[in-house]
Amino acid sequence: MASILRVNTLTDASSNNSTAMSTVFGGSGKAWLQHNSSHAIQDSFNFASITDGGTGLTSDATFTSAMVNDDYAISGCAGATTNDDGFWALTAIATTDFNVRCRTHNGNLNDSNNASLVVHGDLA
Amino acid sequence: MASQLKVDTLTGVTTAGSIVVTGEGNSTTTSLQQGLAKSWVCLKGSDTFAVRDSFNTTSATDNGVGDYTTTRSNALANGDYATAGICSATGGGDPHYNFIVENSENSGTKIRTTTALRTYILNARDNQSTNDAPDYSMTFMGDLA
Numbered sequence: 206m207a208s209i210l211r212v213n214t215l216t217d218a219s220s221n222n223s224t225a226m227s228t229v230f231g232g233s234g235k236a237w238l239q240h241n242s243s244h245a246i247q248d249s250f251n252f253a254s255i256t257d258g259g260t261g262l263t264s265d266a267t268f269t270s271a272m273v274n275d276d277y278a279i280s281g282c283a284g285a286t287t288n289d290d291g292f293w294a295l296t297a298i299a300t301t302d303f304n305v306r307c308r309t310h311n312g313n314l315n316d317s318n319n320a321s322l323v324v325h326g327d328l329a
Numbered sequence: 330m331a332s333q334l335k336v337d338t339l340t341g342v343t344t345a346g347s348i349v350v351t352g353e354g355n356s357t358t359t360s361l362q363q364g365l366a367k368s369w370v371c372l373k374g375s376d377t378f379a380v381r382d383s384f385n386t387t388s389a390t391d392n393g394v395g396d397y398t399t400t401r402s403n404a405l406a407n408g409d410y411a412t413a414g415i416c417s418a419t420g421g422g423d424p425h426y427n428f429i430v431e432n433s434e435n436s437g438t439k440i441r442t443t444t445a446l447r448t449y450i451l452n453a454r455d456n457q458s459t460n461d462a463p464d465y466s467m468t469f470m471g472d473l474a
Contacts (some may be wrong), residue, residue: 207342208342209439210334212333212334213331213335214331214333215333215339216335216336217335217337217426218335218337219337220423223333229350229361230350230351230353233359233361233365234363234364234366234470235364237411237471239409239410239411241410246408247409248411250407251359251363253446257387259374262393262415270357272343273353280413280414280468281411281412281413282413282414282429282430282448282467283432284430284431285430290428290430290451292428292430292453298409310428310451310453310457311415314385318431318433319431319441321411321412321413322411322413323411323468327352327353327354327408328352328353328357329352329355329357
């Protein structure tokens with residue numbers, strides 16, 4: 206049977222490692238994904254879809270459950286393809302989705318493999 | 330009324346690996362398990378290579394300049410996990426700005442398994458040469474095996 210437990214603080218049975226539920230929730234990643242160089246999602250959590258916006262452009266990375274505002278944090282790593290490196294640059298952000306570009310060190314757009322994005326913030 | 334739950338293990342009732350928690354907006358729920366980082370590691374890359382602190386990380390190997398492999402204690406379910414990392418610049422009068430990448434699929438040196446990940450720190454100002462960074466951090470999000 207499903208159940209709901211209402212509690213402010215979690216503590217281990219020895220009364221150590223006390224954690225407030227606000228810390229549990231605030232510290233939890235609200236969304237993450239990994240996509241390949243064809244922009245196909247390999248695995249994800251709370252992402253409904255992404256769009257291949259062209260070379261190096263991950264467009265409309267759209268959440269299943271939206272964020273409360275556009276002040277959330279995005280982090281990630283971009284895997285290299287062939288002999289190119291890659292890093293992320295944020296180009297647009299909203300409560301429901303965001304756009305990022307992957308570029309090489311010399312500024313060229315690059316389709317990254319094992320491209321990862323992680324989101325922390327408040328859900329709506 | 331404030332409350333405190335003393336417990337060593339949380340397990341879902343309907344599905345052992347699925348517990349939802351209510352969000353900051355007091356209505357939307359999210360998966361506790363999916364939102365938890367499954368591993369993280371903070372390394373000292375320059376001077377004497379060392380693990381500063383970690384979670385679910387059994388080892389870290391210095392393969393060479395800017396070339397590190399870290400290994401999880403408890404494996405992920407597959408190789409499709411997401412990673413997020415950052416590293417510091419190398420100091421000195423002409424700082425070198427670094428970023429972290431995995432190697433290319435066809436390089437022969439790529440390592441991305443359920444337990445191990447090999448990454449390289451590249452210098453953004455020096456034609457992508459590998460570089461040791463004083464601080465290196467990596468977080469892993471995904472499904473445990």
